[in-house]
Each structure stands twice: as C-alpha cells, then as structure tokens.
Amino acid sequence: MQPNTLSGPSGSPALGVGDLVHTMHPAEVPGALVKPGAEPILRATAIQKFFGLNHVLKGCSMTVYPGETITILGRSGSGKSTFLRCLNFLEEPSAGVVEIHDRRVISNPLAPRSKAVKEDIRNLRLRAGMVFQEFNLFPHLSVIRNLIEAPVHVKHMPVAEATELAESYLEKVGLIEKRNEFPARLSGGQRQRVAIARALTMQPDVLLFDEPTSALDPSLVGEVLKVMESLAHEGRTMIVVTHEMSFAKEAADRVYFMDEGEFVEVGPPEQVLADPHDERTRKFLSRFLNI
Amino acid sequence: MTMPAPQPAALGLEIQVSDKRRAIAWRLQFMLVWLLILAGLIAFVLFTIKLNGKFLVTVIPFILGGAGMTILVSFFSIAMAIILASLGALGRLSRNPIANGVASFYVSLVRGTPLLLQILFIYLALPQAGIVLPELMCGIIALGFNYGAYMTEIFRAGIQAVPHGQTEAAESLGMNGRTTFMRIIAPQAFRIVTPAIGNDFIAMLKDSSLVSTIGVQELLWKAQAAGRPTYQSMQTLIVAALVYWVMTIVFSYVQGRLEKGMASADRGKGSVQ
Ligand SMILES: Nc1ncnc2c1ncn2[C@@H]1O[C@H](COP(=O)(O)OP(=O)(O)OP(=O)(O)O)[C@@H](O)[C@H]1O
Ligand SMILES: [Mg+2]
Numbered sequence: 001m002q003p004n005t006l007s008g009p010s011g012s013p014a015l016g017v018g019d020l021v022h023t024m025h026p027a028e029v030p031g032a033l034v035k036p037g038a039e040p041i042l043r044a045t046a047i048q049k050f051f052g053l054n055h056v057l058k059g060c061s062m063t064v065y066p067g068e069t070i071t072i073l074g075r076s077g078s079g080k081s082t083f084l085r086c087l088n089f090l091e092e093p094s095a096g097v098v099e100i101h102d103r104r105v106i107s108n109p110l111a112p113r114s115k116a117v118k119e120d121i122r123n124l125r126l127r128a129g130m131v132f133q134e135f136n137l138f139p140h141l142s143v144i145r146n147l148i149e150a151p152v153h154v155k156h157m158p159v160a161e162a163t164e165l166a167e168s169y170l171e172k173v174g175l176i177e178k179r180n181e182f183p184a185r186l187s188g189g190q191r192q193r194v195a196i197a198r199a200l201t202m203q204p205d206v207l208l209f210d211e212p213t214s215a216l217d218p219s220l221v222g223e224v225l226k227v228m229e230s231l232a233h234e235g236r237t238m239i240v241v242t243h244e245m246s247f248a249k250e251a252a253d254r255v256y257f258m259d260e261g262e263f264v265e266v267g268p269p270e271q272v273l274a275d276p277h278d279e280r281t282r283k284f285l286s287r288f289l290n291i
Numbered sequence: 292m293t294m295p296a297p298q299p300a301a302l303g304l305e306i307q308v309s310d311k312r313r314a315i316a317w318r319l320q321f322m323l324v325w326l327l328i329l330a331g332l333i334a335f336v337l338f339t340i341k342l343n344g345k346f347l348v349t350v351i352p353f354i355l356g357g358a359g360m361t362i363l364v365s366f367f368s369i370a371m372a373i374i375l376a377s378l379g380a381l382g383r384l385s386r387n388p389i390a391n392g393v394a395s396f397y398v399s400l401v402r403g404t405p406l407l408l409q410i411l412f413i414y415l416a417l418p419q420a421g422i423v424l425p426e427l428m429c430g431i432i433a434l435g436f437n438y439g440a441y442m443t444e445i446f447r448a449g450i451q452a453v454p455h456g457q458t459e460a461a462e463s464l465g466m467n468g469r470t471t472f473m474r475i476i477a478p479q480a481f482r483i484v485t486p487a488i489g490n491d492f493i494a495m496l497k498d499s500s501l502v503s504t505i506g507v508q509e510l511l512w513k514a515q516a517a518g519r520p521t522y523q524s525m526q527t528l529i530v531a532a533l534v535y536w537v538m539t540i541v542f543s544y545v546q547g548r549l550e551k552g553m554a555s556a557d558r559g560k561g562s563v564q
Contacts, residue, residue, distance in 0.1 A: 126465040128463075130460075132456060132459070136454075136457060136460035138457065138461075139479065150465060153466070198464070199463075199464075
C-alpha cells in the first residue's frame with residue numbers, strides 16, 4: 001500500500017482538478033469578492049483518507065481565496081464530510097497537507113502526535129471555524145457563555161471584550177434577545193444561528209459548514225440560510241457542504257462536485273449546476289431537477 | 292357533533308375529581324401497609340425482647356453520639372473516593388498505557404476483594420510499613436479507596452455519556468485536551484453522576500459500620516459497646532438500626548431536593564441574570 005500515491009484507482013490524477021479552475025485568478029471573475037492579487041487563504045493538497053481499508057478520500061485538493069464561498073456537493077457517502085473534517089484535523093488525513101493562512105500541517109498518521117504537532121493542529125483550528133449539522137452547542141452554558149467560552153479560555157481575551165464581540169455577532173444572527181437563554185430552550189434554527197455566532201466570535205479566517213440545515217425542520221431552514229447568505233455576501237471565506245441547491249446557486253463562487261472520494265468537477269455554479277461536464281455530476285443533479 | 296358547549300368542561304372536571312380521589316385512596320393504602328408492617332415489627336420486638344426502659348434511656352444518648360462519627364467517616368471517605376475516582380476515570384480513559392494500566396489494576400484489585408478485608412489489611416499492613424495512623428484515618432482511607440474504585444467506573448461512564456460532538460465542537464474552537472475536559476466535558480459529566488454520588492453516600496453511611504471492627508467509635512461500635520457488658524446488645528442494635536434508617540431517609544430526602552434544585556438551576560431559568 002502506498003498511501004502517498006497521487007492518483008486514484010481509476011487512474012485519474014488526484015491532483016489538478018482543484019488547480020485547473022484557477023487558470024484565471026478568482027479576483028478576475030466578474031462580481032467576485034476576491035481582491036486582485038490575493039494569496040490563497042486555504043490550500044488542501046492531495047488529501048487522502050482511509051477508514052480501515054476503506055479508501056474514502058482518494059487525493060482531494062482545493063484552493064480557496066479570501067472572500068470566496070465554496071460549496072461541496074455530492075451523493076451521500078461520497079466523502080464530503082470527511083474532506084471537510086480533514087481540513088481542521090477533526091479527522092486526521094491519511095496523507096496530504098492542509099494550509100490555512102500562515103499555518104501548514106502535513107498529516108503523518110504513522111507517528112504519534114508530538115506536542116508541537118498538536119499545537120500546530122490547534123492553531124490550524126483557530127483559523128477554521130466549524131458549524132456542525134447537530135449544532136453541538138454546550139448545553140450547560142447560556143448562549144452568551146457558549147460564545148465567549150473559547151475566546152476567553154483559548155485566546156485569553158478579557159471577558160468584557162469577548163462579551164462585546166459576542167454580542168455583536170449575536171446581533172448579526174438576530175438573536176441578541178436570547179443572550180442569556182440556555183440552548184435547550186431554543187428552536188433548531190436558533191441553535192444553529194447561535195452555533196454560527198459562536199464560530200464567528202473566534203474570528204476565524206475560514207468558516208466550515210457541514211450540512212448546517214440538514215437536522216432542521218424544513219420551516220427553519222430559511223432563517224439559517226439567510227444568515228449564511230449574508231455572511232457570503234459580506235465577503236467571508238466559507239466552505240459549505242450542503243444539499244441546498246438554492247444556496248449553491250445564490251451564494252457560491254465555486255461548486256466542487258465530489259464522487260467516491262474525488263472531486264470530479266469544479267466550476268462556477270452557473271456552469272456546474274446548469275451545464276455539468278461530468279456524467280456523474282449530471283446524474284446527481286438530475287435527481288434534484290425531478291423534485 | 293352537537294354537544295352542548297359546557298359539557299366538555301364539566302367532563303374534564305369530573306375526570307379530574309375522580310383521578311384525585313383515586314390518588315388519595317392509593318396513598319392511604321400505601322401508608323396503611325407501612326403502618327401495619329411497622330406495628331407488626333414493633334409487636335414482635337416487644338414480645339421477644341424484653342425492652343429495658345431505664346437502660347435504654349441511659350444508653351441512647353451514648354449511641355447517638357456515634358452517629359456524628361458515622362457521618363464524619365462517610366463524608367471524608369466519599370470526598371476521598373470522589374478524588375480517587377476522578378483520577379481513576381481519567382486513567383481508564385487515557386490513551387497512555389501506564390495511566391490506563393494503573394487505573395484498571397486499581398479497579399480490578401479493589402472490586403475483586405471484600406471491603407472488610409481491605410479495612411483490616413490497611414489497619415494491619417500500614418504499621419508494618421512503618422506508617423502508624425489512628426484507626427479513624429485507616430478507616431477513612433480504606434472506605435475511600437474502596438468506593439473510589441466503584442466510582443471510577445461510574446465516572447468513566449458519566450464522561451463517556453457526554454456526546455462526542457461536544458468534544459469536536461470544543462476542539463474545533465481551538466481548545467486543547469485539558470481545556471476541553473475541564474470546561475466542557477467535566478461539568479456535563481458531573482451533572483450526570485451526581486445522583487450516583489448521592490446514592491454512594493447513602494450506601495457509605497451503612498458500610499462505614501465496618502470500621503467498627505478496627506475500633507472506630509461510630510454508631511455500630513457504640514451500640515455494641517453499650518450492650519455487651521450487660522448482654523443487652525439486642526436492644527442497642529435495634530436503636531442503632533433505627534438511627535441508620537432515619538439517617539438514610541433524611542439524606543435521601545436531601546438528595547432528592549438537591550437534584551431537583553440542580554435540574555431547575557441548570558436549564559430552567561435561562562433568562563435570569
Ligand atoms: N468514522 C468513520 N469510520 C468509518 N467509516 C467512516 C467514518 N466516517 C465516515 N466513514 C465512511 O466514509 C464514507 C464517506 O463518509 P462521509 O460522511 O464523508 O460522506 P458524506 O459525503 O458526508 O455523506 P452525507 O451526505 O451522507 O453526509 C462513507 O462510506 C462512510 O461510511
Ligand atoms: Mg456528511
């Protein structure tokens with residue numbers, strides 16, 4: 001077994017799909033929020049993941065510029081969540097490199113994690129905020145304490161400053177009046193908006209969303225998508241795994257389509273959604289058109 | 292349907308009244324059972340054992356004096372057990388083979404041997420190693436050591452009962468292992484295990500009687516000491532049994548109140564501050 005091989009079993013180059021799309025700098029795309037000459041804020045190179053002998057990611061690469069919103073689409077089980085979780089090492093990649101802003105971590109699952117590597121990973125995570133499908137709010141803390149817990153105890157920010165920051169983000173997600181409520185007394189949509197505010201309060205460079213609306217009652221999906229769209233439009237860098245085609249269409253700068261652990265198609269949503277080049281993308285999208 | 296409007300309300304009231312009546316009847320029967328069994332027991336005691344009123348009056352204050360010691364021993368033993376169990380649970384969940392090995396050996400050894408033997412062993416073995424401690428200390432150490440092993444498993448289950456998503460959320464916010472445990476996992480695990488700690492404290496009230504064997508002058512020791520000289524142990528043991536029983540009832544009640552208070556302080560009154 002050669003975990004560092006760069007091509008999948010189908011023989012298609014694992015590297016490249018993510019890079020081809022950047023023959024034009026993202027800032028040159030009309031309406032892009034990327035600044036001309038900007039350097040990438042996140043680069044994942046040849047990420048592979050094995051669960052046991054199950055080759056779940058076969059070498060996935062992605063380059064993201066500041067201000068871009070990326071949407072990852074793909075069938076259930078294709079590896080979208082695994083890829084996203086590899087970006088902040090919640091799942092340790094079996095091979096590959098993740099760079100976010102000024103941090104670079106090369107995965108090495110064969111060696112036990114040293115103190116230095118643990119610290120690198122922790123710093124990587126500080127640069128990538130994550131929003132989970134199941135919210136994962138801290139049930140023993142009020143909303144405001146959920147938000148300031150990490151700034152105060154990780155960044156050692158003074159409580160007053162963290163509270164002020166947290167309140168500004170609560171305001172943004174429209175939940176300032178729930179400041180002292182406990183998570184158990186919020187609706188699903190409100191919980192997810194708190195979770196988004198919690199991630200924002202750490203002021204990360206990139207926001208990662210793993211199907212943030214999939215656990216919600218359909219009537220509550222809208223309020224969360226609205227917050228996410230406003231974040232995308234104010235120029236935040238986001239990577240969003242979702243089944244919400246409307247979000248991909250409205251807010252994404254680029255859509256990555258994943259199939260069996262590989263990105264098989266990358267491009268602006270107008271192209272990937274309306275005129276997919278790849279047979280697998282076409283098959284996947286046809287199901288959504290039928291609904 | 293063409294029901295007259297007030298009918299449903301009247302029906303609701305009727306059901307309510309009948310439910311309440313049935314509940315009262317149930318409670319009355321329940322209390323009657325208790326009273327009957329208790330009366331039977333008292334009658335049995337009065338017939339079989341000749342109660343010596345004068346003797347009891349002089350001896351009861353002496354025996355009651357042991358209840359304080361019982362509570363003291365239980366309190367310090369439980370405190371020690373909680374500390375040991377916290378360390379033990381961390382060890383059992385640790386990826387470090389040394390910490391895990393030490394903790395699982397501790398649990399296995401202590402759970403595999405009788406408590407009375409452990410008490411005697413610590414009382415007799417420590418002096419051999421040159422450590423001479425008062426009986427009270429030996430008793431507390433033995434009880435704390437023993438309960439710590441059982442509570443290790445409870446604490447471990449409590450920590451594991453906190454959903455994994457909590458750890459992931461904390462780590463994704465940049466918390467290290469220590470901060471994640473202390474600020475996110477432990478507070479939630481603590482709420483899960485508090486009822487078990489309460490139960491163990493009540494069990495400890497009774498198991499602490501075993502340290503009477505090494506001369507700690509707690510409730511049972513005093514009861515035996517008071518009865519032995521005049522061969523009236525039966526009476527003093529009954530007194531001790533009653534005191535144990537009352538103590539467990541009182542502490543169960545206190546425990547229930549504390550748990551209720553904690554539950555409502557937790558999630559209930561979120562908007563107060
Ligand atoms: N912790 C794990 N252990 C073993 N296998 C796993 C684990 N997590 C995911 N897998 C496997 O990896 C594959 C990809 O899973 P992943 O969750 O990344 O898919 P997904 O694209 O996010 O799907 P969905 O749309 O259903 O969320 C699946 O076959 C899954 O069974
Ligand atoms: Mg998923």
